[in-house]
Amino acid sequence: MNVLVTGGAGFIGGHISEHLAGSGHDVTVIDNFEPYYDLGIKEHNVEAAREAAADAGGSYELVRESITDATLVDDLVANSDVIYHQAAQAGVRKSVDEPAKVNSYNVDGTVNVLDAARKHDVDRVVVASSSSVYGKPDYLPYDEAHPTTPVSPYGVSKLATEQYARVYSEIYGLPTVSLRYFTVYGPRMRPNMAMTNFVSRCLHGEPPVIYGTGEQTRDFTYVEDVRRVNEQLLTDDSADGEILNIGSTDNIDIQTLAEVVRDEIDPSLEIVYDDPREGDAEHTHADVSKAAALLGYEPTFDIREGVEQFIEWYRANEDWYDSLVRRS
Template sequence: MNILVTGGAGFIGGHLAESFAEAGHDVVVLDNFEPYYDLGIKRHNVEVGRAAAESGGGNYRLVEGSTTDADLVADLVGETSIVYHQASQAGVRTSVDEPQKVNQYNVEGMLNVLDAARDADIKRVVNASSSSVYGKPRYLPYDEDHLTTPISPYGASKLAAEQYARVYNEVYGLPTVSLRYFTVYGPRMRPNMAITNFVSRCLHGESPVVYGSGEQTRDFTYIGDIVDANSRLLSDDSADGEVMNIGSTDNIEIITLAEKVRDAIDPSLEISFDSRHPSDAEHTHADISKARELIGYEPTLDIREGVSEFIDWYRENYEWYDPLVRES
């Protein structure tokens, strides 16, 4: 199958491209290499994807460009069977500083993908959305009927992209699915996330920094489970037109997560605290009943197990992945 992965040199997109290429598919990766974090990690994702294609019998092609380039998007979508739209400007805090940029990438880029797909004969557009669309919880866990009142431009942009996907399905009959990811983590994740910050600081003998009281909770989802959910949509069309939560089965307090990382690396370290950004969510927790029913999604790794695996992976890949080592 011909598969286009936008944002395919990033964390989630990179894992998707690797998995599809390894399974023998023909994969095209579109990425603009936005320097939001060390681009060496993105280059590494590309190398892994190419190696996966060689071992699995698929093809891997990198196209450097942006989803904001409508002509380029139209050309690539016209050659593909299914689009996994992962490209976006990430970062809740970044979005507060640069809302126009977030709208350009996350909304206008999405519209370019949808317009191109509407004019082409493709199987489906799978849109990467976010738990940030929910905002402040009225109840937990979130189900898909929960109010969507985002508290950041990032969350608003993701909700807008979702709504456009729904409208293109209803008005034009374009098969679309939006997956609301809940804090994805795992190998090759962005280095500016809480887990990577905790691990890196502890490995360098520095106290992990918790923003706020640490009582806020997160539903962390292992990257392998995200890949599984997306892979099911290669053939399963039962979710067309739908939006679904893709999370784990539990959540954890941030202070507990920091302590678990600290205890695994250097129990002598103290936990440090700093002020919390007002756009950061207080709590997240996914109700995954809909995804379980429609596509048979079942998460495999709890954060308490997954963080230990991530620490092991981090140690093994320390020389090329750790941000302080890369800067030196």
């Protein structure tokens, strides 16, 4: 099958691309290599996918361009059966600084992808959304019926992304599924995330830094669970037209997360605190019953197991990954 992965050199897109290429599919990735963090991590994602394709007899092509180029997107979509739309300007804090840029990538770029997919009658577009669409909770855990009142330009842009996908499904009959990810983590994750920073600092004998009180809670989702449900949608039409939460059902406060990481690496370290960061949600917690009903989705990693796995992977790849994290 011919698969297009937008943002396919990034964290989640990289895992999707690697596994699909390793399953013998013909994978094309478009990624503009936005220097939001050290691009060496993206280069490793690309290399992993290329190796997987070579081992499986599939193909892998990288296009270093932006989804804001409508003509190029149309050309790539014309040769695709399924699209995984993972491309976005990530980062809540980045969006506070540059909201127009975030809108250009996340909203205008999405319309380019969806319009080309409609024109060329692709089998399905799987869209990456985010728990950031919810904003302040009226109740927890969030189900998909919870009001969407995002508190950052990033959250607004992801809400627009998934709503455009829904409208293209309803008006044009384009099969789309939008997945609201809840704080995805795991091997090759972005360096500017709390878990990466906690692990890096502790491995260097430095105290983990919490921004705010540490009472904030997050539903951390292991990347393998996210990759698995995305790949299922390559052929499964059970959720076409739907918006689904993809989380772990197991949330944890940031204070406890810092303690879990610290205790796994160096229990003697103290935890330090800094000012909270603007635009961050206070709490996230996913109700995944809809994804379970439609797709049989069931997360396989709880947070403590996932942290242990990530630390183990970090240590095994410290020679290249740690230097990139420390530079970012």
